[in-house]
Amino acid sequence: MSMTRSELQDAAAKAFDGDLPPDAAQSWTLITDMGWLMMAVPEDQGGLGLGREAVGVIHQALGRTLVAGPTIAQMLVIEALSGTAQDELLGRAMAGEVMTASLADGLTAMPDADRASHLLFIEPERIALLPTQGRGLTARATWDKTRRLFDVDAGEQQGIVLARGEAAVALGNRLSALRSLALAADSLGGADAALRMTIDYLETRRQFGRPLALFQALKHRVADMKTALVAAEALFWARADDPDADAISMGAMKAHAAGVYRLIAEEAIQLHGGIGLTMEHPCHLFLKRATLNAALGGDADHWEEAAGRRMLAA
């Protein structure tokens, strides 16, 4: 498994190593061409059967270079379809036909809904795939310009019901866990990139006659960031590898990862000084994606409370 992970990581790193962020359309083509959308899907469903391992590696890579697009939502749709007999739709989704899902609740915060053929509608007792056509869309621009979110009008509920009742509850929990896993991976990739960028800057930039990297107060802050990042990465893989990790434990892990992302993105701005305050430097892109990741899919207040409550119930 460790080999698989590092092989996957090498391939993913090579795919995105240019602009920050890379062009959205080209990125989508690359993601589908490389088969990333089918990696997590079981082999008997036409996928590569790499599961959470692949989800982790892929979204870390996308987060690292701030790739735009609806990959997380698409993977949620694919996950929802892969347990059903909807092979044809699953095939189209894995091939890159955009289908979207909420990164928040109900029919809100759906990435790229304007170019999606379908959307996943998750209700407590029913999960359905609805066609997008004919529905009213409201663009909800975020500060993070690498995401394009939409709220969608309910309109006709006609569509394909993928699960009902208890099965819907179970699928809903699985989707929630997957969403948290993907957002956490994106966060850790971004945190890693922002930290590297900051260390490079400190080593290059001179002030008061020496590189900033020689100032011990800054070095200690970098060391704290690195420690927080390494620990969050270890927690990420421990949860990814744990078949019993459910929506709450994944949610708490995502809150932890997004918190570390935000810490590092904030410190990146502060340690870059003036240039970090300007649009011309990519620092702010990390901060905006970090705060959005923290707010999507349930924020830290939500998940930490849930985790604490469960611990008391135990």
Add this chain to the structure above:
Amino acid sequence: MSMTRSELQDAAAKAFDGDLPPDAAQSWTLITDMGWLMMAVPEDQGGLGLGREAVGVIHQALGRTLVAGPTIAQMLVIEALSGTAQDELLGRAMAGEVMTASLADGLTAMPDADRASHLLFIEPERIALLPTQGRGLTARATWDKTRRLFDVDAGEQQGIVLARGEAAVALGNRLSALRSLALAADSLGGADAALRMTIDYLETRRQFGRPLALFQALKHRVADMKTALVAAEALFWARADDPDADAISMGAMKAHAAGVYRLIAEEAIQLHGGIGLTMEHPCHLFLKRATLNAALGGDADHWEEAAGRRMLAA
């Protein structure tokens, strides 16, 4: 007023400048001899009429050198008596006859109850001064050895009722505010002393061939402590000077001051390194008094919640 404050401060600083902590019995004699117990009492009641100003200066001085003894409790009794016609009892209390009061709730956490002639019993609708004689006492040793707390059995409730009903509520709030003010002053005095001690240590102690005070990471932490302390001191005097500051605003201020004390006392241990972990160095005395001050008279959880709730009600 500013002159009064600095005159008071000079006198207080001269009184305690030796051992850490000074002998408890000698300290009590000094405190009574200097008339500190009567300073806050209005002039027409036989006091010096220096009010909260005096309370602030005195308890900062006591906190700075970790003076042992029941001064805070004694001042509560004196405050409770000074609004009444109990001139004889008030005179005895101002002269140093120990009378105690709870630093927590009901009949718990009463300093030096074993040598007190009376104790103040604060109930929601009734505040009374009860004789101590004949009551069962349970010593409750704290980690902070500069305080000697006792729980007292209720026993006979016979005593002098100082206030009932609404008057008791008003007096109770005044006593709560005074207790918070005194604990905050004690905290800020201790924080100042612990910070000075730490700076001295960093300037003296050498490691890796230079004084610790030259390491920028440590200097920045010292600067943060100093900033927190100066701001907490400013808040303290603003509240002390504000006649409208009631139990909640004093409580929130005390929580803030005790938090800064604890931050500085914790950092003092860490920055002293190994020696800070041993009984032979006074560092730990500050940490123990800081955590006890934080827990007495309502902790931060209690007061911050109350302050937040009131802000929402406004």
Add this chain to the structure above:
Amino acid sequence: MSDALDGLRQEVREWLAVHAPKDWRAHSTSEAAFLAMQRSWFATLVKGGYAMPHWPEGWPGGGRSLAEQKVIYEEFARADTPRLLLSFMSTYHAASTLFEWGSAEQQQRYIPRILEGEIWCQGFSEPGAGSDLAALRTRAERKGDVYVVNGQKLWSTMGQFADQCLLLVRTSNEGVKQAGLTYLLLDLKAPGVTARPIHQIHGDEEFAEIFLDNVEIPVANRLGEEGQGWAVAQSTLSSERGLTLLELSARMRGAMWRIADMIRTQRRADDAGILRDLGKLASKIDATCAVADQFLANRIAGLELVGDASIVKLAYSRTLRDFTALGLRIGGLDAQYHAPITFGGGMETGNWMADFMNSYAWTIAGGSDEVQRNIIAERLLGMPREPKSWTVKESAA
């Protein structure tokens, strides 16, 4: 407080009741509207005599004590009037420096035009010389009666709207770095000057970068002697004397209702954790107000110590971060949706993500938090200074 101050407070309050602009935030959604409002409010203040209370006796509106200025600031913060952002540098930095270093001729030339609304900016920072001003490299060569200036300036507040610039340049590379600096007054309409707004991460453009390409500045426009620029710059930097932070802290305290409102709207008023975080923040803001107040009181009493100003700035910047971060947290996903910023709306507009990002301007600009910590440790507490030069030897370990 003295009766005279009480009287002034009453007078200001009455004047504000008549003249303070209402609903100005709602109208400040474009740069043009912001500029128009700033200009008209400044003109009103000049007429009322409240624009320049800090100017010396004899100049219009001047001669007020620091204690009187404090009263005026407090009342303006209380009435939530627009802050004088556009003319702040003119009335404080430019005027104070001219009063201290300008010749009578220079004062007569520039000061009246400030009253008429001429806008000044400051040209100190450079790429590569942010917190380390002594290292600046914009070069001025004297040729006869003019200096010919080449270089680039950064972080010039409102520089793109300004008419004049307080310019710090290098005239020599000899000796200690500070000794080679000279202070010039630059007309921004001069040939070779280009001012471009800097796009900030939250969408505002309150700073500019200024490019100087063979710009000629008459020697008559120099303040102080050649090589005296460092000293002149110190008086520019200390010109606002702590009033700004007093005002900003009070405004932050006044804006806490924005967070309280969100909590109520979201029905989280029974969430003990949120209540505590709110209560804790309130204490921290109150402490910041108190420390700014005490700083000014000490200044009035002549008790200010070197480094005290750094404590106030650091306390404010950290607290502003906490304030905007709590707003951002409670704002949740809603705060992540982009909303147009309020130009000149201050640091706490309730557009939380914008406010949060804007708070970085305070922890970075005007001497970063890191620089303030150095000053507090070294100058106020007397800890040893960061060595100016060091020899790096590899450790054997």
Add this chain to the structure above:
Amino acid sequence: MSDALDGLRQEVREWLAVHAPKDWRAHSTSEAAFLAMQRSWFATLVKGGYAMPHWPEGWPGGGRSLAEQKVIYEEFARADTPRLLLSFMSTYHAASTLFEWGSAEQQQRYIPRILEGEIWCQGFSEPGAGSDLAALRTRAERKGDVYVVNGQKLWSTMGQFADQCLLLVRTSNEGVKQAGLTYLLLDLKAPGVTARPIHQIHGDEEFAEIFLDNVEIPVANRLGEEGQGWAVAQSTLSSERGLTLLELSARMRGAMWRIADMIRTQRRADDAGILRDLGKLASKIDATCAVADQFLANRIAGLELVGDASIVKLAYSRTLRDFTALGLRIGGLDAQYHAPITFGGGMETGNWMADFMNSYAWTIAGGSDEVQRNIIAERLLGMPREPKSWTVKESAA
């Protein structure tokens, strides 16, 4: 996980079901009881073959792979057995150093006595040389067949109960500081040795200071050559290989019920703020467990980088502080009342003020958090090293 490891896990579990001491904390209220329990539990482990899984093949109980050791540690943590505090230095630090640097004669002399319960301690730290070991000053002069040693050692874990000591001394002041160090094995019953417990702020005495007054140590008791002490000490310091932090993190995770119980008892289970703080702490502890686990996995796979160990230690020490601080906070005034400590009870006994103070031992001893941050920044991340010497010039500013 391989079948062999599963088999081992099963075997350990079964053995523990029979042999693990029950209710040992309740009986560990005195030092004497603690020592007796430690000795008897060690003897049981030696008999069971689980005391020295890390020893080389051929020595009793030895020859286990790191993966097998990990399984054994996990099962012991799970069964909440007493940690082997008294014999930890003997079985790890002393034994590993002897295996690497000792002659066959030295190994035969010392190793069997370790199995019989001889206790070792470490004499490295000194007053004035805590985190900076190279600066140590305890002096050894060679006189014929013996070294005559004078000086003082500090922070020697359980030194007051030990029989032998791993002693690092200075034999020369020439050249770089590290080159003048020599490594000796000291019999603590030798004339001139005084070991005194250090009174810790929470009441425990797990460390000693050792005074050396003209103590004679035979040259035959030297490990490595004269001047090679620094290298020998490195193998002592790296002997436990990450197992301790794996165990301690797991034990902290296992002790979270203590906080949960307090919350229930205080009826604060509906306090959203407390719930969140608990949930947040749980994630942090889980992350610490995961990073310790990953560190060991990397070590097993030969992928460890310089500085990785510092990350694990820093993550653990900060998390332990958070854990004990939350306990202290929820404990409230009750936690401020003094309660007798549990000797050898670990870092999380539920005596919160004691546990909180004890957590400082982790942020200070064994390389303080500050030293770990230096190592992470400089060695793992390759940032420039703190200069070994520098020239302080006064700044002109």
